[in-house]
Amino acid sequence: MMATSIPWIILFAPLVAAGLILIFGKHSKPLSAGLAIAAAGICCVLSWWQFGQPDATTPNQFYWIHIPDLFSVPMGVTIDPLSKLMLVLVNTIAPIVFVYSLGYMAHEEGYWRYFAGLSLFLFSMLGIVMADNFLMMFIFWELVGVSSYILIGHYFWRDSAANASKQAFLVNRIGDFGFMLGILMLWLVTGTVVFNGIFEKIPLLESQGVYLTIACVLVFCGTIGKSAQLPLHVWLPNSMEGPTPVSSLLHAATMVAAGVYMLARFFPVLLVVPVAREVIAWVGGITCLVAALMATQQDDIKRILAYSTISQLGYMVLGVGVALTADIPMFHLYTHAFFKCLLFLCAGSVIVGMHHEQNIWKMGALKNKMPFTFICTIFGALALSGAGFGPIGFSGFYSKDLIIVWAVQNAPILGWIAVVTAGLTAFYTFRLLFVVFLGGPRSDAAKHATESPAVMVIPLMLLAIPAMAAGWPFVERIFFHVEEPRHVPHLVHLVLFALFLAGTGLAWVLYRRAEKDPISIPLFANRFYIDNGYAWLVKTFQDGLASLSGWADRWVVDLLVVQAPSKLTWVCGYVLRFLQLGNIQAYAFFFGAGVVGLLYLLIAR
Amino acid sequence: MQIVLFWIFASLMLFFGALVVTLRNPVSCALSLVMTFLALAALFVTLDAFFIGVIQILVYTGAVMVLFLFIIMLLDLRGEKTRRLNLGAWAGGGLVAVGFVGLLVRVIHTLPGFAFEKPPLSDPSASDVAAVGWTLFEFFNLPFQIIGVLLLVATVGVVLLSKREIK
């Protein structure tokens, strides 16, 4: 019995922790932090143990909604290589970030709210990982959305944070709109929401033709919303308003990866629908290019990393689009989680060191002030930009190049876009590194920057190891079995390494000793004016229509249905009043006329 | 022969009735009304309703017209000066009257049911007063009592209405 209940313990431990913090955490900081970290620790240990266990075959579930033969929604736990990988991934990064945030949030207010939010997030993320049907995944999908809403809005007294959290939730909701529609369409044909049930009915689904393609693209909408792909990416850079550990855990490593995980979970159906995978590949490719371009011109340290995350997610989505097995995008997700979380935590320690200064142009020469952070950031930067040649390299090198190679083979145009983006990635990563750590101190805060306390630096160290080692073949073979496509032109590897060197060199030249940003491309800096485009769109369509219907409701519907009848009765009363003439003969006349009229109708007609 | 008598009295009645409506001086109107009532009483007699004919004269001509004359005297009404002819009222009234008459004639002529002469009485000498009294007290006893109460109420009403407020 123990074996089957372990996954439930993993799932519900953070929820229990969140509940307890909600009730008791208000009064004592250590209690709330302790509860959260304890829960994360339990999950970590159990998930590593679960990783060792064989896959579960029998469905281990209870029924959330069960109307006998019409509609049944089980709440089940699936244990298979995909979910075990994610379990391990999430549950190793989470404790590290929890411990790190002890230091980061030391003298912040709303301590209990922060840890309750993080535990709630962990609960919902594990829910997505272990979901065995679409509806359960959708439930935790929205719960993850709400926990990111809570965490982004942690500093709710700041207008920017409040707007960012609202925007994040609403954009996610728009994505979920498409997702739910996709689920509904699939359910209508297959009659079930459970993944295995859907996979069994794939031939039936195929017979639907374009219907299935629409359904798959709609399901992909969920990923666009959650993993901030192109049309719905605006919320991720703004979500940097939340505390940095939140950005590292949620908006870099795990939450945004949920979209890609869902596609991986749904992969068997996607294999059958080439058109949908084409759409997915193209969205992924364009997103990674555009995001990389935007990243080159940002000044806020966290925003650069945010755009880089969008770009890397674009790679993963591209991977889903072009690869033939789900493991290839998952491999990049796995490595990206480590090094992007590392980079964010380094940024966090820089921000704390610089007393909450986030503009890179106010930093400089921090390498001697914050050596450990500097070294960890180098590891992260090398992993992110995919440094490495031939057999050896950092984790990013293996996973990103794998996707690029597959892309070049299956979708050449997208492949070469991905290659160019790799160069851009190297450029903006090292631009960040050189401006922040090298050059002269650009502000007095930079002059007296101090290294972060041990409780923050040790997690950095812990994360630096997988950032470097996660991609090595013998480590990667534990989790995945990926192989390169058979005949891949050697040219690609060469060009990639060349572009890496070019990017780094360009960054070195431009930003080695730059006081302010030498190149300024307003198009990229203003994020292709997408944000103000959306603002305008919302203002005219939604608010315009809303005020129009508000006016209509008061003056048209209300007038027509309520005022009109009441006015009508008043008018009738007013008119009939004039019959009272006051003189007897008039009455006699009316009386006589009435009688004669009546008689005429009765007799003479 | 009876038809001639009937038409004499009928035309008398209608002529004096028209006079009531057209004359200016109220006293002459009242007197022409008296003549109408008398002619009407005569018509009742032609219908062998002697008791009703007598009552008609007694009550109407005797009491009601006397009351009218008394009131006309009390209020000292002169003949009215001819006010501006209110054309609208006259046209309306005339139209209604003509319409009514037209309908009347139409009905009477189209329905054959009325065009039969007086059926002979089985016992012409039977006194209609006894018959009326008998019917009154046999079938209409309750209405009779109510009429009594009505008259009482009328007298009380008149007394109240004409009581002069003592300033």
Next chain:
Amino acid sequence: MSPLLFLILLPIVGALLAIAGFPARRVAIAAAAANVALSAGLLFSFDFTASGYQLVTSCPVVPSLGIAFTLGADGLSLAMLLLSTVVTLAAVCVARPPQTNSAWFYTCLLFISAGAIGAFASVDAFFFYMFHELALVPTFLLIGIWGSGDRQTAAWKITIYLAFGSFILLIGLIGLWLAMPVGSRSFDMRVIADQARQGALFLNDTSLVLPWGWGTIHGVQVTYLLLFLGFGILVSLFPFHTWAPQAYASAPAPAAMLHAGVLKKFGLYGILRLITPVFPPEIASQFNTFLLVLLVGNILYVGLVTISQRKLDLMLGYSSVMHMGYIFLGLLAWNEIGLTGASLMLIAHGLSIAALFALCGELRERTGTLDFSDLGGLAKPMPALGLLFGFATMASIGLPGFANFAGEVMVFFGAFSAGVPAATGFNAFQITTVIALWGVVISAVYMLRAYRRIFMGPVPERWQSLADIGTGPRLCIIALIILLLIAGFYPQLLINTIAPALIRL
């Protein structure tokens, strides 16, 4: 003396005691608490397997017309009874005793509760209708006397509007009564349902040739339309919704809670009782497109109107009108999933809107104004109120984990598969479901905008020193939210009670 009768009499006795001079607030709370205990007891002693009404007691009132005061409860009505008793207790606890004649204030509240409980417990359509009318008068008094803003017009408007609505409903009921075969005419819902099942209704159906070549319209269609529109007006269906927002905005918090939370459900419960089992689907499907258009108006149009609102209480009023759209969608789907989803949403929406109006009342008590432009950053001085409002907002926009989501999901699934599921083309139902899904986004927009505008952002100095929510109201709202969470995490609990009642259809 069946417990149901006792359930109805308790509030009335409480009300009379309050008038007689006993401490009104304490008596009201005692009566409401006893009611909750009783209905909870009923729930546990109720065996869900047997379908049909249980605890039935009946005494004939007008035998010739077939009217009998029969009380009975099956799964669905028991759930509604629980909802009304819980919301009554919450409303009475949250209510801050008004200065002027507070005894009458509690009397009116208890009478509304008695009316609602009576309506849900009665099996006889006549008394079902009568109890609703009973609850109408105290609403008028509550809004008129203790309301805020231009309360007179709002009170008049809601009363005349609902009276007109129930008038149409009455004609519909009579139409239904006339449709029964002459011998066995009765207002008893069970009899109506059985006869409908045997197809004995509308046998001698009169039909009327409409002018201008609109074809003939039969008695059964007229009765269906009358009943549906009558219930629609009572439940603020699209064109007839303008009474609700103003009434709830100017009503005192408990009155708004009770009316929006419980009394509005009367109409929908009525549809579930008097339309779904009685009218065959082919009759209903003739009007589907027309009613779906009204429904879309309800969701899309009222949703946009809600977004444009600038005051919290008006916005909540409009949002409750908008959520009715989903429940109607569930009812129109006419299949098992949709109906169960709709009844689940009945309860979920009742609880969540009650919590929201309670908090809105608390807010109006403290800040005096509910205008978005005046309020801001209130979570700082009032963290508990902020948190509770957050929970209630998340519940009302249908966040999973709350009962609203479970209801909404089932309504969407039911509606999507309703009508003739043309595999390729989209039929009317599926388009409406897409719009309803977009309505979920709209509801998120206006609720979160309100939450962001009121609770987040910098705190203006005049709201620095606001007192947080008191323990009494705080416990009630926590109780409501816990109920929502229980029903949200494990809806099968509620479905077991409701489903058997609907299977009979």
Next chain:
Amino acid sequence: MSPTLADYLLVSGLLFTIGLAGVMLRRNIIIIFMGLEMMLNAANLSLVAFSRFNLTSVGLPNYSGQVLVFFIITVAAAEVAVGLAIIVALFRARQTTHVEDLNSMKF
């Protein structure tokens, strides 16, 4: 040759019309009153005519018609009494019997 029922009804109708015309056209309230009396008497005439022309099985006229006339006469008397009392009271208050001046009860 005796008059037929149609003649009597015709005459009674004409009398009624004259009375009605009087009420509608004349502006002196006393004359209106007289017109009223004529209308009543026209009704009496037709009643007596009907009772005379529809003999019962016994061959005698149906006297209930005449009893009704008797009642009408009584009521008419009461009515004239009260009517004239009102006119006197009206005259004392307004010093006029002219109908067009007495129009205070109007919109």
